[in-house]
Amino acid sequence: MNILDTVHAVAHEYPGGCESLAPRLGMSAQVLRNKVNPNTDTHHVTLMNVVDMTVKTDDDRVLEAWARERGYALIKLPTPENCADGEVIELMAKTWETNGEIGKEVNRTFEDGRVERHEVIRIRDCAWTHIKVLLGLVGRIEGMAEGK
Known part of the structure; x- marks a missing residue:
């Protein structure tokens, strides 16, 4: 999946969809839908929008898609807590x-x-x-x- 399709999926698959996510991002649901629609030329999602969306959804799929498009593997570094x-x-x-x-x-x-x-x-x-x-x-x- 390419990065724009992934941004679209993250927004729409968030619990409650764009209607629920948009206020957390400081925009209306319609603006968010337009921004994440890869077929819309009038609105564009910015890097800051994507960073904010990634943090607020706790969904790293955009990072993973971008890494794959660039030929990299995204690997979350493990944390040492709860070591038993x-x-x-x-x-x-x-x-x-x-x-x-x-x-x-x-x-x-x-x-x-x-x-x-x-x-x-x-x-x-x-x-x-x-x-x-x-x-x-x-x-x-x-x-x-x-x-x-």
Whole structure:
């Protein structure tokens, strides 16, 4: 999904839609609908609108879409709070699970001897998920370190 379509989705999928989000952004619902409509030439969403929308919706999809369009992976840095042995074990199990998902997608891709674009996207999505889980695991272990 491109960045403009993502901005549109974030605004419209917010609980209560544009009617609920617009007042929090200091504009009317109609103005917000016009700004986030990728087919409207008369109103434009600004960078500050998008930043404000991202913060107030707590929705990082626009950041993720922009990173992907630019060839980057957006990874939220883990925080070390609530570090416990049980959470580390849970995260280890999650890393095994996400690693297995990558393997499943690669196998599915090569079953017919062809590699299609949508299959590459599925593999990439599984890989990014795995990377995020691995970084979460490292963050939790870092949080448990003595003498931080």
